[in-house]
Amino acid sequence: MTDRPESERPLTAYARSLGIHVDGEEDGTPVLAVEFSSVIEGRPGAFHGGATSGLLETAGYAALRARLEQDGRDPQLKPINITVQFLSAGKQKRTYAKGRITRLGRRNANVSVEAWQDDRNRPIATAIMNILMADRKT
Known part of the structure; x- marks a missing residue:
């Protein structure tokens, strides 16, 4: 466990390689962001779907990890299933993502995540x- 705020906790190497960072926190849940760059460009001028998926997945795990730390838990997280819906192309802008825990049990968790750019009410994915x-095995 760590007493550091989410913004000071390191993200995965994959997330860092994409430029994903913690932009802030809302109600104890981290809000992640990534700037548009050639690293995450897919077709010219648009976010690559894999980069969008990486942002969503990272935000989901960050939300779950923050909640588990609040509860004093430190389990190993293993994906069962991740389903991504692409709603519109990401433009050449900063993109945000935030996860919301919809169910937290003893062994399973369900998390929904949204990514948006200018308008939070119009998610891109x-x-x-x-x-x-x-x-965890000791």
């Missing part, structure tokens, strides 16, 4: 994540 929370 969403994801539903089903995650197994396994006890």
Whole structure:
């Protein structure tokens, strides 16, 4: 466990390679962001679908990890299923994502995630994540 705020906790190497960072926090849940760059460009002028998916997945795990830390839990997280829906092309702008825990059990969690650019009410992509929370072997 760590007492550091989410904004000071390191993200995965994959997330850092895309330029994903913690932009802030809302109600104890981190809001992640990534700037548009050639690293995440797919077709000319648009976000690559894989980069969008990576942002959504990272935001989902960040939301779950923040909640688990609040509860004093530190299980190993293992994806069961992640479903991404692309709603519109990401433009050459900063993109945000935030996860919301819809169910948190003892062994499983369900998280929904939204990514948006200018208008939070018009997401460019969403994801539903089903995650197994396994006890860590000591």
